[in-house]
Amino acid sequence: MFDSVRTRLTLWYVAVLAVSLIVFAFLVYQGAAAIFYERQDESLRSTAQTVASAYAEELEETKSTSIAGEVVMVELVFPNRYVQVIDPSGRAIASTRNLSGTVVTIPSSALLQARERSSSLVTVNGLRIAVVPLSSDRELGFATVAEPLSVIEEGLRRLRREFFVIVPGVLILASLGGYFLARKSLLPITSMNRQTKRISAESLSSRLDVTNSRDELGHLATTINDLLTRLENSFKDQQRFIADASHELRTPLAVLRGETEVALSKTRTADEYHESLSLINDEAERLSRIVEDLFILASQPIDMPAKLIRRPLSLDQTVKDCVRAAQVLASRKQVQVKTGNDSASIVLNGDHELLKRMILNLLDNAVKYTPESGEVFVGLARQNGNAQIVVRDTGIGIPEADQPYVFDRFYRVDKARSRELGGAGLGLSIVQWIVAAHEGKITVQSTPGKGSIFTVDLPLNSAE
Numbered sequence: 242m243f244d245s246v247r248t249r250l251t252l253w254y255v256a257v258l259a260v261s262l263i264v265f266a267f268l269v270y271q272g273a274a275a276i277f278y279e280r281q282d283e284s285l286r287s288t289a290q291t292v293a294s295a296y297a298e299e300l301e302e303t304k305s306t307s308i309a310g311e312v313v314m315v316e317l318v319f320p321n322r323y324v325q326v327i328d329p330s331g332r333a334i335a336s337t338r339n340l341s342g343t344v345v346t347i348p349s350s351a352l353l354q355a356r357e358r359s360s361s362l363v364t365v366n367g368l369r370i371a372v373v374p375l376s377s378d379r380e381l382g383f384a385t386v387a388e389p390l391s392v393i394e395e396g397l398r399r400l401r402r403e404f405f406v407i408v409p410g411v412l413i414l415a416s417l418g419g420y421f422l423a424r425k426s427l428l429p430i431t432s433m434n435r436q437t438k439r440i441s442a443e444s445l446s447s448r449l450d451v452t453n454s455r456d457e458l459g460h461l462a463t464t465i466n467d468l469l470t471r472l473e474n475s476f477k478d479q480q481r482f483i484a485d486a487s488h489e490l491r492t493p494l495a496v497l498r499g500e501t502e503v504a505l506s507k508t509r510t511a512d513e514y515h516e517s518l519s520l521i522n523d524e525a526e527r528l529s530r531i532v533e534d535l536f537i538l539a540s541q542p543i544d545m546p547a548k549l550i551r552r553p554l555s556l557d558q559t560v561k562d563c564v565r566a567a568q569v570l571a572s573r574k575q576v577q578v579k580t581g582n583d584s585a586s587i588v589l590n591g592d593h594e595l596l597k598r599m600i601l602n603l604l605d606n607a608v609k610y611t612p613e614s615g616e617v618f619v620g621l622a623r624q625n626g627n628a629q630i631v632v633r634d635t636g637i638g639i640p641e642a643d644q645p646y647v648f649d650r651f652y653r654v655d656k657a658r659s660r661e662l663g664g665a666g667l668g669l670s671i672v673q674w675i676v677a678a679h680e681g682k683i684t685v686q687s688t689p690g691k692g693s694i695f696t697v698d699l700p701l702n703s704a705e
Contacts, residue, residue: 310335
């Protein structure tokens with residue numbers, strides 16, 4: 242039951258409202274009680290002053306305290322109130338009939354306070370009593386008016402009973418209303434949950450309904466839809482990656498198997514076996530390169546950035562080493578590899594092996610697609626706080642329509658020629674990832690028939 246968000250919201254709402262109502266009822270009750278008692282005191286004091294004034298007038302006419310008292314008690318009758326006239330010592334001179342049999346003794350402190358302040362209030366035996374002097378200039382005595390406190394208590398009891406009925410009733414109505422509002426507010430989440438359960442790897446194109454894009458639930462649905470879009474793209478990339486990898490691996494494996502079957506089909510000469518083994522060796526090397534590239538690309542989203550071994554390295558020395566290695570490949574095609582760099586050494590904080598692989602991939606790509614007697618140029622310079630590596634060739638070039646895709650996995654401009662040259666379309670993808678892992682960027686400019694220029698900008702740092 243308490244696992245439901247709707248129930249917990251309702252309980253929290255009712256609990257807060259209950260505390261608020263109880264505090265409010267308590268304050269109202271205390272305020273009402275104070276007002277009731279204050280009004281009772283004012284009323285008793287006013288009545289006592291009326292009795293004192295009437296007694297003084299009768300006393301002036303009759304000149305007799307007993308007669309004046311009897312006349313006043315007959316003329317002034319107050320329901321539920323006890324009226325009494327006492328002498329300065331506190332003895333009764335006259336009293337109303339409803340006071341018969343009831344002894345009300347006024348404390349001397351109350352009488353003293355009445356003389357000094359013209360009135361006083363005191364509680365005796367459950368009676369609230371107002372004491373007022375009969376005359377301000379003579380010691381005639383005091384007029385007292387008493388009323389039971391039970392009159393106020395009855396009103397307060399009635400108020401408490403009303404609170405005991407109203408507060409629970411309000412809480413019950415609030416609970417029902419809160420539950421209804423919580424249910425209605427969380428209905429979109431229930432709908433999103435139901436729709437999300439229907440989405441699987443085969444239906445990632447489905448999206449959640451966004452009823453109101455401006456509220457919190459709309460923002461949540463939009464965020465989930467964005468997440469589904471990224472997941473869908475990731476699944477498509479993964480499926481495309483697996484399909485392309487399978488396709489690339491199928492060819493060398495088919496060559497290996499076919500050549501092996503041909504070699505074993507009958508007895509052959511040593512030269513024929515040597516030729517078959519050479520072909521098998523070439524395909525095995527190609528297969529090994531593809532598998533190694535696939536391993537790097539499969540690891541790059543998560544593992545590889547964390548495994549970068551960053552340390553200060555001489556970038557110009559790394560470029561020289563890569564150029565020497567590329568010259569071996571270029572000499573077979575009579576392609577010249579030239580270099581040009583700043584005289585000062587450039588130190589970069591990065592992974593030496595990955596940077597070396599990046600430069601070698603660019604050089605291998607340039608040599609591979611540059612015809613005989615062509616030229617490959619490698620430049621290194623400082624440019625706007627970056628180390629800039631430029632690889633320029635005089636090769637076949639890349640059509641403008643294909644340039645945005647040359648860094649995609651398995652993308653090849655001329656598939657037949659690339660396969661003939663041993664390319665799998667992974668080299669530039671690895672280059673782009675290594676550049677991104679070092680927080681750099683790579684761009685390409687190319688003109689078909691004239692060559693291509695790959696420019697890599699790597700940020701320099703305090704290690705220099």
